[in-house]
Amino acid sequence: MKDYQTRYQDILLGGSDPATWRRMTGSDYRWNSKTLLLHGLKSDCSKYSAGKGLHGGKRNLWFRKHMRSIAFMFGLMGFLFLLDSLLVSIFDYTFLQHSTTHENSSEFQDRDAYVYRKQSPVQMYDRLLNLAASALVEKEFKQETSNFWEEPYQQASLWKPCADRKDTRNLGKSEKSNGYILVSANGGLNQQRVAICNAVVVASLLNATLVIPRFLYSNVWKDPSQFGDIYQEEYFMKFLRDEINIVIELPSQMKSLDIEAIGSLITDADLVKEAKPIDYITSVLPILLRNGVVHFLGFGNRLGFDPLPSKLQRLRCKCNFHALKFVPKIQEVGSLLVRRIRNYDAARSVLDTQLLGKFIQKAEDQDANRGSSKYLALHLRFEVDMVAYSQCEFGGGESEKKELQEYREIHFPLLIERLKTSKVVTPVELRMLGKCPLTPEEAALVLAGLGFKHGTYIYLAGSQIYGENSRMVSFTRLYPNLVTKETLLTPSELAPFRNFTSQLAALDFIACATADVFAMTDSGSQLSSLVSGFRTYFGGGHAPTLRPNKKRLAAILSQNSSIGWNSFEDRIKKMIQEGQRVHTRGYGRSIYRQPRCLACMCE
DSSP states (O other): OHHHHHHHHHHHTTOSOTTHHHHHHSHHHHHHHHHHHHHHHHHHHHHHHHTTTTSGGGHHHHHHHHHHHHHHHHHHHHHHHHHHHHHHHHHHHHHHHHHHHHHHHTOOOOSOHHHHOOOOOOOSOHHHHHHHHHHHHHHHHHTOOOGGGSOSOGGGGGOEEOTTSOOTTOOOOOSSOOOEEEEEEOSSHHHHHHHHHHHHHHHHHTTOEEEOOEEOOOTTTOOOOOHHHHBOHHHHHHHTTTTOOEESSOOGGGTTOOTTTTTOEEEGGGSOTTOOHHHHHHHTHHHHHHHSEEEEEEOOSOSOSSSOOHHHHHHHHHIIIIIOOBOHHHHHHHHHHHHHHHTOOEEOSHHHHHHHGGGSEEOSSGGGGTTOOOOEEEEOOOOHHHHHHHTOOOSOHHHHHHHHHHHHHHHOHHHHHHHHHSOOOOHHHHHHTTOSOOOHHHHHHHHHHTTOOTTOOEEEESSOOTTHHHHHHHHHHHOOOEEOHHHHSOHHHHGGGTTOHHHHHHHHHHHHHTSSEEEESOTTSHHHHHHHHHHHHHSTTOOOEEOOOHHHHHHHHTTTTTOOHHHHHHHHHHHHHHHTOOOOOOTTOOTTTOOOSTTTEEO
């Protein structure tokens, strides 16, 4: 009885036993109630037996005297047994109903079975996640701040943007044009942006008039947006008018021409990748001079970065960093994104004013920055097509392998055919070679290794994450303050962009470029390349970008079962810092991603 009272007191006082409520409402309750009643009955009966030898003559008298008590005890015991059974039945039914309701409420309405399929959380590095969680708690307690909110190398601030400067050696455009250049660009927002800049350079090279580029409709992107829906046409034409002639459309007398019939249609098959200026002069210029027009259909990655005259290289930078301004509709909603995550209205950098124009106020004084929230933007590339194409494994077991193989067979038949005749590379080998996309779990571990606090505000850019909830649990466990454009904007604010993926991508571009820190998981993506280049160009050495080396990271994570947290932190920090070293653009490297060269920036 004393033990029972002690346990019951613990329950009332909120004892530490996690199974307390279960015991008081389930099977343990039944056991304790029965034991208690039988114990009392046994106690009374033992008293009766002890008096049998001494008071045998009084047995019948005692029995008659205690008959009512005995009957009451048996009746009470039976009643409690029935009550106990009833309570347990009610509890079990309620629990079952709650469980069923919870399961039903957590089901996703399947838009994409590969993304939303209900799964248990998938984790590959349980031990490291636990170490990371403990480390973040400790940093919070000690009020430690990550050093990666700032660029580590002062040399970064020595480079200034100057692609828009007047070049005294440039005598200006020729008065006579050799003809018109039409461009139909494919891909998403960032591929189209590169195509526009390349078209400007080719028009200058061939002394041609550029017709405002058009964007091809893609069954992947499903976006009918055209140039004027995303960029300010008049500003674009005005800003480049000293370099090339630009018109909205072909002259009326040329609109009826059958471009393909006269041999002026040029596809990607007609030009090698990374084509040089001489390729355009020898193969395209004669067609332009003969027909007065050429149409580049597709026009993907069809202009190399080197060798290219400094004048043309500068023009490419001028177009990308200065001439292409988002339309006011995108700027206005982009400013809402930035202001809401920062909880602050005023511009804090040149990046803000370049991307948001008049829709974000200028800070009046230095004190205006006080109290504003810093945020990190993360481009997490873990979409189903990228995951499937990689042929890697991500800890999801046989069901995941089967699912990704089915996706490859449907969407990448050429890859399947190529794999039949190529040397087999195992998923483990692919990971150690740095060929696998980073999972959300791996991205979170990198941020934790860099010392970003548990409460860091993180803006997530990109498409739907493969295995969404099952993959994001690890990330949000370490970093719960995760936001997207869908969570920061109201449905009515997002409504004008709903069916326009390129315009939605422009919002991501703005949020990533203006972030205090930008982190990527795939340095080869167009968004990551253009955003990091934008931050280099306008950041003034105060816009850090974090680029993990996937090969080195795989080597670090392969020691998940043994590596200590301090060692993990040190290696992650060294990896990122080496990626932040200040280098001038190397030969053949992208001018959009690495604009530190004399053609684009001044030292």
